[in-house]
Amino acid sequence: MTETLVDRRARLMGPNVPTFYQTPVHLVKGEGVWVWDAAGKRYLDCYNNVPHVGHCHPRVVKAICDQAGTLNTHTRYLHEGVLNYIERLTATFSHGISQAIMTCTGSEANDIALRMAQAATGKTGIIATDATYHGNTMAVSQLSTRKPPIGGRWPNVRLVPAPDSLNRPDPDGSIFAGHVAQAVRELDEAGFGCSGILLCPMFANEGLPTLARGWLDKTVAVIRAAGGIVIADEVQPGFGRAGSHFWGHDKLGFAPDVVVMGKPMANGHPVGAVATRPDVMAAFRNAFSYFNTFGGNPVSAAAALAVLDVIRDEGLQENAARVSAHVTARMAALRHPLLRDTRSNGLFFGAEFMLDDGEPATRFCANLVEGMVARGVLMNVIGAGRNILKIRPPLPFSVENADHLMDRLEETLRDTKVTA
């Protein structure tokens, strides 16, 4: 009877199951940008991109309930839901991207994207950065860097040094493109060839570096010259978060061949997708008979369509741009001896802290995060050194919410001791 939820998790889910925070939060209710724990304490959600249009948005909930009570099958039968959704979704893309496959997770979508690259190019080498995460399947986890995959990394994978606008300046992206060119040469020499590169257009897990529009152009040229394709993982930047643009790749100004989507796509309902041009889609579809039982089912399509409706009807992309400007200004005014840089990209913010010896202030950032949670604000850290605050609220985040966040952050910065 006295078994805690943490103990129950260990008993039922096994060891090493990740949680957030020293004392994991037990959430029981969500609404808009707010969540509540079992003791009734309210938290401002400055972390979760899954509840993209706000926790438990009534239009998304209604779409799910209505369709779940009417029909939920799969795409081996005809249904207008998946078609209406893909039509609306692909209308947001430029660059000839007009077709999509719906999946249940971003991991599944990236797993397909890797095979699209193989099918379209006839090659198997793949490039990503060395401080990233793209998903959890056996294949996709080869590209993730926090923990090496079981059995060691596949020889057809090359991980290039991640962009870091603060510590390794590369204003026009030529250094990054040089690393990518070297990776292409290595893949060619090893006989794999380069099927493509998989990148987040915000480099969010890498630490949200400040990159000028066009920064990736040289890299894209290297990949195209090698006959590879460019895959944009829009799980974090996409669906209006970038503010000025609906997609991160349009903000950075490059034309991907394949776009991968996940987390925010259906506000928590398990939906992902991979979109591409008809030539790449045909290469994949003709090489492999792909079917996903739950992918694009009527309920998933209804949930995802409701999210697009809400983003449009509530002006959430415009809100992201407006509130981004406000938070960016307030973050620029932050003062702290360890604070080295503040960064923003739409409704996504980073603040990097380093010790005087130039080492990442990992522990200090962890303590900051704990201090914020104690004050009822949920956030976390990113970057290879885990020394960059990760602030990524749901899109209905208001200027008032932003002031609440920044007031609490100023207090916490003042009250958190500097420890090595």
Next chain:
Amino acid sequence: MTETLVDRRARLMGPNVPTFYQTPVHLVKGEGVWVWDAAGKRYLDCYNNVPHVGHCHPRVVKAICDQAGTLNTHTRYLHEGVLNYIERLTATFSHGISQAIMTCTGSEANDIALRMAQAATGKTGIIATDATYHGNTMAVSQLSTRKPPIGGRWPNVRLVPAPDSLNRPDPDGSIFAGHVAQAVRELDEAGFGCSGILLCPMFANEGLPTLARGWLDKTVAVIRAAGGIVIADEVQPGFGRAGSHFWGHDKLGFAPDVVVMGKPMANGHPVGAVATRPDVMAAFRNAFSYFNTFGGNPVSAAAALAVLDVIRDEGLQENAARVSAHVTARMAALRHPLLRDTRSNGLFFGAEFMLDDGEPATRFCANLVEGMVARGVLMNVIGAGRNILKIRPPLPFSVENADHLMDRLEETLRDTKVTA
């Protein structure tokens, strides 16, 4: 305006997107064992195992709506939903299986199972049958046989001849075990070693062969002697369908190390899971930091728990056993010149047809299926030769439904021309 749904699919989803039937059915509504198309025609669903407790079951729909309107986050926060579900789920297992990871699809669950085998054994070779399907990720599709994976099959995979109780009798499973032993030797010689075998305890895609309890014992002994683990893919047999038992492996009488679940688990909500013993879970969890954003979220857990509740409260496992006996008897009474065998395993039925020259009656079976669809009964085919009717209705299938199915099948058999 005159673009058909089929044309729209090709435009938006690309070529080679699988559908059922010569004229794909456009479904708009479901309830219990019935679905309706856009023209109002009603069909008896004798195919779908996803709507396990019946299309749009009100208790499952209510569970989804209630939780979607309250909170939907992920397992980095504490929540009782995922724990309550895993506790209820693992209580149905014997053999020390007491922990689970929730995913969004059976493919994701099998993808984890393959890595559990690698982590628990330190080996990478894997064995499956040569007429199977276990999912759609890059890794899992290596084990599927309908279309070879892009880039060719990985060298650590061995596919052994599938059991076929009609055409290749193997009453005690020693022939199958011999094939598996040979595959183990090949994997050892190639340096991969044998991490395990992945099997459906009904061998459903293989054609639902009639196998005596204990049939797999020799194979399990071969795998254990090789230090490998046994993975039971319960996506089709599980959750009471087998009738006499809740799980297919308990019906066949073997002890798996890992159990994979998917399709029927949450009645269409995207949920899968992989369950195992604590030692195997620890090996996986300590080797790889696995997190699935949507897996085990509060809504998914609520949907899955409602399915377990309905199975218990409506006696659906017992219903499967009772109706199975009725259908089995009626199928045994079927007479047709091409009919070679009828088979059943709980609420899952097969009827195998062959031409006089011993070739599979593939086209005849396709025509039978079309004739049934025209009569308002949905079913399909299985087996390497696509010459075995696949009849796998939702669990609330009644004796009256069964008589409707069998009456239509008798008519269709009488009216379908035999063609080569």
